[in-house]
Amino acid sequence: MDIIVCIKRVPQTAEAEVTIDSSGKDIEKDRLSFDINESDSYALEEAVILKEKFGGTITVISVGYQDTEDTLRIALAKGADNAIRVKAEDFEHIDGYKTSQILKSVIEKESYDLIFAGCIATDDAYSQVGVTLAELLNIPHASLVINIDTSENRADVNRELEEGLMGHLDISLPALFTIQTGINEPRYASLIAIRRAAKKEIKVIGQEEINKDNLLLNTEIEELFIPPKTKEVEILTGSPAESASKLAEIFKEKGLI
């Protein structure tokens, strides 16, 4: 079973202070660390699990700048066989739609049974690359996939819907699934796998291979901003017992208890 996994290198903003850059359309990234997008790491792990079960190859693809190769190499160390970087520097102003078109032009030349992508990128949160790519490739898709049971030409998948609901689909392959976090437990790369991956070649594709004149944008960011504070937040510090006691005082003051 040949699987393609689309991954993205994103800034780690969960615990960082985010500030807007001088253009007003992006965040300051100089001081942030970068890693594989969270749901993409689950997508990669799911591909590795299926490869261990059925054999075949895994190709990871990312549209990104040179440092994206670090992320692709880690994916190689975790079980991918091939890695392709599409040079983001050749395609200025990339949105979700344009990324899907770029990926389509690369993937249509590859053979595959399944394509996986993360269900959402933690930086722009568009959630559209996977499903748009499936439409462009004219293959079926399922989003927010939380379980996959696959045979040679079909896959039974469960989708995680809101309010604890699950959707069950029976899909013919080739197909594209956007993977939800929690579907598996992503592994860490072993040192030996890292050493081997460090020597592997990453295929780099740019505007020579992809005609950028045919690529369209359908969104443009007008402004990024941090919403103004509307309410004061009080952080209770101290030991758990002290915090609990302060919290109880506040509840009493407000007449809640």
Place this chain on the structure above:
Amino acid sequence: MNFGLTNDQKMLQSEVRKFAENELAPLAPEIDISGEFPKESIKKLAELGLLGIFVPEKYGGSEFDYVSLAIAVEEISRACASTGVIVAVNNSLCAYPIMQFGTEEQKQKYLPLICSGEKIGAIGITEPNAGSDVAAMETTAVMEGDHYILNGTKRFITNAGEAGIFVIFAYTNKELKHKGISAFIVERDTPGFSLGKHEDLMGIRATANCELIYEDCKIPKENLLGEEGQGFYICMNTLDVSRIDIGAQAVGISQAALDEAVKYSKERVAFGRPICKFEMIQNMLAEMATQIHAARMLVYYAAWCKDAGIKRFSKEAAMAKYYAANISVDVTRKAVQIFGGYGYSKDYTVERLYRDAKILELYEGTSEIQKVVIASELLK
């Protein structure tokens, strides 16, 4: 000159950091209180290849270099100082002397067990009456037929309670003074061996630090490591490598303290503004960051010396260990100071870091011994 890490070193750093943050850091406060050896974590570290970082692949190791060892120990120690030293001892104090001085049979027999975590490694140098003065050790090994008969007690042995393989130093000829010391590979289940007191330590509390007692313990003569009388040399050569690790552990603990201090100083408000706005706090943060950077450079440089095949790097290793240990105690003290009263509470990580840091100035050669090594190299 190139200060950049190689592709594989960068990947190792990123994966070990992620593993340490997700898997080790959450357990660190718990095992500090309970003193319980983190068996499950060590099993996972073994699966990733972190128990035999520089050991050749043919002996079950990961075949990385010594800079990578320093990076890994730093990242692990940043999350959990106990786990950091468990890994450091397994690599540098047990796998290293066997790899460096062992026979082919010894390497084939013991290194795969140590790298896979099937047997944890430890080393026995220190004794109740012999610390810095290694040659004052009282343990003896007397040849009798096909065996050496080992008698003596080793104290403050990291990993001892859980270890399966020990590198033990003992006199085979007391008259020759330090040239009469020999090294042995001793298995845990050897009759005559028993475990003594478990040490209730101030820091690095989950390291199964115990006494080793040998009473007429029969060691097969093929377990002699190196040659008879080579023990002191093996010991010093091994400590040169392990001091790089301890320097790396110091950098990891210090970095954790700085990270905590920076975060807290932005959150804590006093006199109407976050305390990071005060120059006294900024002064401490700036000093801490500079100290850590300098220590990291010394540690990486000593590791690079080893990787570059430079024969004598005792001075560089001693400088790295001495300076990194020294600043680690200072950096963690400053972190506690920035936290104020909260820093003295077990509810905050910096309290543990301050206790963990102190051992760095004591084990694998006190700071005073490091200065003796540095000065003796200068005065040669």
